[in-house]
Amino acid sequence: MKYLLSVFMFISSLAMAAEPVEPEYVLVIKDHKFEPEEITIPAGKKIKLKIVNKDSTPEEFHSDDLKREKVILGNKSGFTFIGPLTPGRYKFMGEFHESTAKGVVIVK
Amino acid sequence: MLSTAIIIFREVLEAALIIGIVAAATRGVPGRGYWLVAGVMAGLLGAGVVALFANSIAEMASGVGQEVFNAIVLGIAVVMLAWHNIWMTSHGAELAAHARSVGNDISDGLSECSVLLVIVGMAVLREGSEATLFLYGIATSEGAGTMSMLSGGMVGLLVGAAVGYTLYAGLLRVPMRWFFTVTGLLILFLAAGMASRAAHFLIQADLLPSLAEPIWDTSGILSQQSIFGSLLHILVGYEDRPAGMQMVFYFTALISIWIGMKWVARSAKPALKKVLSSEHG
Numbered sequence: 126m127k128y129l130l131s132v133f134m135f136i137s138s139l140a141m142a143a144e145p146v147e148p149e150y151v152l153v154i155k156d157h158k159f160e161p162e163e164i165t166i167p168a169g170k171k172i173k174l175k176i177v178n179k180d181s182t183p184e185e186f187h188s189d190d191l192k193r194e195k196v197i198l199g200n201k202s203g204f205t206f207i208g209p210l211t212p213g214r215y216k217f218m219g220e221f222h223e224s225t226a227k228g229v230v231i232v233k
Numbered sequence: 234m235l236s237t238a239i240i241i242f243r244e245v246l247e248a249a250l251i252i253g254i255v256a257a258a259t260r261g262v263p264g265r266g267y268w269l270v271a272g273v274m275a276g277l278l279g280a281g282v283v284a285l286f287a288n289s290i291a292e293m294a295s296g297v298g299q300e301v302f303n304a305i306v307l308g309i310a311v312v313m314l315a316w317h318n319i320w321m322t323s324h325g326a327e328l329a330a331h332a333r334s335v336g337n338d339i340s341d342g343l344s345e346c347s348v349l350l351v352i353v354g355m356a357v358l359r360e361g362s363e364a365t366l367f368l369y370g371i372a373t374s375e376g377a378g379t380m381s382m383l384s385g386g387m388v389g390l391l392v393g394a395a396v397g398y399t400l401y402a403g404l405l406r407v408p409m410r411w412f413f414t415v416t417g418l419l420i421l422f423l424a425a426g427m428a429s430r431a432a433h434f435l436i437q438a439d440l441l442p443s444l445a446e447p448i449w450d451t452s453g454i455l456s457q458q459s460i461f462g463s464l465l466h467i468l469v470g471y472e473d474r475p476a477g478m479q480m481v482f483y484f485t486a487l488i489s490i491w492i493g494m495k496w497v498a499r500s501a502k503p504a505l506k507k508v509l510s511s512e513h514g
Contacts, residue, residue, distance in 0.1 A: 129305070136301050136440065137294035171439075183287075183370040189458050192474060193437055196299065196366050198288050204296055206439040209446070221370040223236065 148172050149204075152186075154197065155179045157222035165231045169209045177202040184226065188217035191230060208232075234378075234385035240367055241389030244360040247467050248276075249397025251356040254423060257404035258321065258416035259349055263342050272350040276357025283362035284369065297438035303359065304438075307431035310355040313348050314424035315490045318417055320345055322494045419468065421490055426470025428486035429479040436476055444477030 150172055153160040157180060166172050176186050181199040188194075191210075197203045210232045219226025252269065259265045283290065283302075290298045324345075364386075371382050407415050435441040452473040455462045465471035470483055 129309075133293075133301065133305060136305070137298070173439075183366055185367070185370075189456075192433070195437075196287070196291070196363070198291060201288065201291070203291060203299070205437055209443075220240070221367055 151175045153177045154184050157225045159228040162228040168212045168232050171208045175204045185220040187220040190215035234381035237382050237385030238389040241386045242393045244364040245390050245393025248356040248360040249393045250467050253397040253401035254419045256401050262345055268346040268350050272353030273357050276354040279358040280361025280365050284365035300434040300438035304431040304434040306355050306359050307427045311424045311427045313352045314420050316348050318420050319493045319497050322497045422469045425483045425487040429470045429483040432479045432482035441478050446476035447474035450474050
């Protein structure tokens, strides 16, 4: 158990040591919808996507095209990194509210 | 109700396939049924705890605690699966030939069973915590839909469990001659696939470079989201758009476990010969 904790802390310290150099884009979840529903990012670059959940219930940012899944709890925010990507349209959705929460990342 | 069923099914499926394979692969190990059940229970308990602490976990490690946690859980499973395969290499032949010496058997059986518990527990923990969060999300947003959500979840759970059981039953039909080879290979690829997924989480968290992504794009030919594609993804680690780093992890796991198994097999042979000859001598 102690070993596990120290492994976890080691990996966490790697995260803390990493300096954020990527540009940051923000996606808001409100009323089980994404705002904006379209985000345009440059091709060939790694970018940081901040997801702010303004709903009180959790949502899962899920994209098969971007190969990203992340649960964001209610009234919390999280972030993930995407790219470098080739030009195109990459769909994403809120897995817990698929019918209303959807959007696309346009890579130019 | 259908969407709940499908999502719960996907979560359960992965754990069920792993449990099915591991249950088959540990055939002959005394008392392993109880340990399997204990593993599932421990995993469910753990999933509840993880869901409870989801917020704190998410905020750890500068906001990528979730990814780090998933990577660690997968990493532990890889190590445990590797251990099992290497253990099986030296003991599998004995189990198949019913050549045992009681003393060794009990302590070895115990350590294998505790490894089994961890493997099963980790699988249930991983899938269960995501399912728990999902169910919580649905329960709190669609107040009136609780009954349909619950029944959808039950359906998904039952169908997933049925698939896992089918795999288990199917494996048991493999002739003894090939049985441990087949289960050994399944576990080998399971472990490699998990190593690749652990790498994916660390890439998502920007803790590992992707080293070129995607190396190939076969999503047009066989999408990872299709039924067959996702089965292949779980069982063999198939990725329709893998990152280079994922492939590094995949092949490193595959090759190291394979080498470990071969090395143990060579040193186990003389010991096995001794056991067999003392039985029949």
